[in-house]
Amino acid sequence: MAINVNIADDIQRLHELHQSGALTDAEFAQAKEKLLGQTGSGASFNQTASSSYARDEDAINQLNxxxxxxxxxxxxxxxxxxxxxxxxxxxxxxxxxxxxxxxxxxxxxxxxxxxxxxxxxx
Known part of the structure; x- marks a missing residue:
């Protein structure tokens, strides 16, 4: 949950910079894409959590x-x-x-x- 709040705050700051004219449309889009790419979107987070769960389950099955x-x-x-x-x-x-x-x-x-x-x- 804290990750989503930080992402939202960062996007809000980028939006404010874009509105004030400090960032062009292309710079805003690139910065937003970079920000979302580094932290991962909700879908990729869910996929990562799902694959982590599957690995844990495999490890438990092997231990059994x-x-x-x-x-x-x-x-x-x-x-x-x-x-x-x-x-x-x-x-x-x-x-x-x-x-x-x-x-x-x-x-x-x-x-x-x-x-x-x-x-x-x-």
Whole structure:
């Protein structure tokens, strides 16, 4: 909403300059087109919001495919599942979890939460 108010204010200023003779018709049209082109019209804003929503939905659908591994597991299969999901080797994920468990302390908590909430592959 604030973007539309700023655009309206800027167009009003351009119109006032045009009425006072400071801008020619061509300059006014060019400045108005440039202003609307930079900020985007309502239609292009809606298209951008719609495509952003579609990308978010795709990301959520991909995240829903994440499963704990049955075959590549040491404890709960989280690292094996992350390996399949991301393309990184599962031993790299194991090192990451061990590092965060030793240094920050959150690795064990993250692993346990993932073990609880991530479903096992079928």
């Amino acid at each position: 495919r994440f499963r704990r591994s049955k075959g590549d597991r040491w404890l709960g299969g989280i690292c094996g599942g992350l390996g399949k999901f991301t393309g990184l080797e599962s031993w790299i994920w194991r090192l990451i979890f061990v590092f965060f468990a030793m240094c920050v302390g959150t690795g064990m908590l993250a692993y346990l939460l993932a073990w609880i909430f991530v479903p096992e592959e079928e």
